[in-house]
Amino acid sequence: MIGLVDCNNFYVSCERVFNPRLLGRPVVVMSSNDGCAVAMSQEAKALGITRGVPIFQVKEIIRRHDVEVMSCNFPLYGDMSSRVMSIVAEMVPSIEVYSIDEAFFSLDDADTDTLHSRGKEIMRRILKSTGIPTSVGIAPTKTLAKVAARFAKRYKGYGGACVIDSAEKAEKALRLTAIGDVWGIGRRTSARFEADGITTAYELASMTSEEIKRRFNVIGQRTWMELNGQPAVVSEPISRTKEQITTSRSFARTTASLQQLSEYVAQFASLCASKLRAQHSNAMSIAVFIYPRGDNRGLGHGSFAELTLPEPTSDTMTIASYAILALRSIFRSGPDYKKAGVTITRIADVEQSQYSLFIPEAERIRRGNLMTVVDDINSTIGEKTPVKVAAAGNNQIVKSEHRSRRFSTRLSDIIEIKAE
């Protein structure tokens, strides 16, 4: 059997751990730049605030009901996530961390009572050790475990943990699950199904395999198998190296200045480079994109440029200077820009990188040593004033007006308890 542990309203729950004043109240955590709602407490959901809605559209609800709005605080959520995951890892034979707030795990026993109580025990330990409430779903496949976890969340009777361990239970759950709520079936695919009169997960699971093969791609076929209890979604090896690394932001204020954009792009490139070094890789290619105001889809004509680097590298200075070259090739004076980003691709492990014959190895080694020192400084004493390329400037890019402190990762932000 496969289990799924899913943290409830994760970002909001993290904020509540360190700020009990938020308990029992409507709370919204906003996306970067304080733009959209990305996590809501139950109380905020009840007021009709939905995930992804722009904050300015719900201003009136926020004002009228005194909703607490928080800027997102990823260092906090990331740290809380790894605490939750390490607790789960101690309690199960194997774990696959699927996202910041979810993990699949394996369970070898098959008895329903044991499964249910083990699920509850995992929830209890996580809550006690971290303060984060969770839900658990257990079933023969990942897709069914997802269904089970939704049920655990939705219906109080399960006590937070739901087990699907028979055909009858699966059928009951699938009949109550809308097609678009199935893992792997998004907006586009569910619209296609609905046009054919298929509205529940049960109707999808009941199709014949010929029908599925004729009408859908392999993803649809896998989903169908999983709903019928046959595992088809393979496990990922833990901590795979990334094949693509992106850093992008919307700006607090739009800008028409090449100088300003160059600083932002240099910052994004630097961040990409340090993420690259953290996974011990080099990249061969760098792309820069800029969004003019009014272009929400992005990537209008001439707003994207990709360059090949002289050799595989993770050197901040090389990557930043190529990023600025790429930016200059697409920048036009006139429009206001509201967003930019840098993506590095063609990533390979340092040991497997094939370097240029014409760049002296000594230079490569010197740069590598320099980056190691920079990373060391920044990870130990560079908290507030990190060492960086001068081209990155010193400007705050995004708006983040309601951010909590980095309680669990920064000593100067540690929580204080005052005696009355």
Add this chain to the structure above:
DNA sequence: TCTGGGGTCCTAGGACCC
């Protein structure tokens, strides 16, 4: 007026190889 960010997988089509 104001609307996130960072990923993965799959597929079709082009380029290329022998």
Add this chain to the structure above:
DNA sequence: TCTGGGGTCCTAGGACCC
């Protein structure tokens, strides 16, 4: 006038996830 067959690799775009 007539001109093969079988394959790999890469990339862009679509769809999806949290």
